[in-house]
Amino acid sequence: MLNRLAWRALAVLFVGLGLIGAVVPGLPTTVFLLLGAWASSHGWPALNQWLVTHPRFGPAIQHWQRHRAIPRRAKVAAALTMIISAVLIGQSSILLWVKWLLILTMGGVLIWLCTRPNGPSDTAGNSNYHEQ
Helix, strand or coil: CHHHHHHHHHHHHHHHHHHHHCCCCCCCCHHHHHHHHHHHHHHHHHHHHHHCCCCCCCHHHHHHHCCCCCCHHHHHHHHHHHHHHHHHHHCCCHHHHHHHHHHHHHHHHHHHHHCCCCCCHHHCCCCCCCCC
16 A cells, blocks of 8 residues: 555656646656656556556657657757756856756766667667657
8 A cells, every 4th residue: 555655656746747847948848757657557557547648748658668769859859958958057157066967967868868769760670660
């Protein structure tokens, strides 16, 4: 019972952050929804089903679950957003060490993101795959 409640709490946290990210510029949406789908798959099947079949968020979650891949278009959008964010952070008045920490973290995420396959054509040679 406690284990299921912990998974549900984690799912609510991640889905909540993802939904906030859908309307707040600079806060990621997809990564939090992927984490929410992962957590809900362990303790809240109804929420997991809702996420996976959601008309807007479901395709990205399904793509990740099936192929562990990120479409090129999503990578480009994320990279541009991170670059703009890094410039804005660099020009902000926050502490220098915080600036570096944020920019280095985004850089690490960007490297990880760019090393993921684009889709089935990268991983399984499926020529029927078309990025949207």
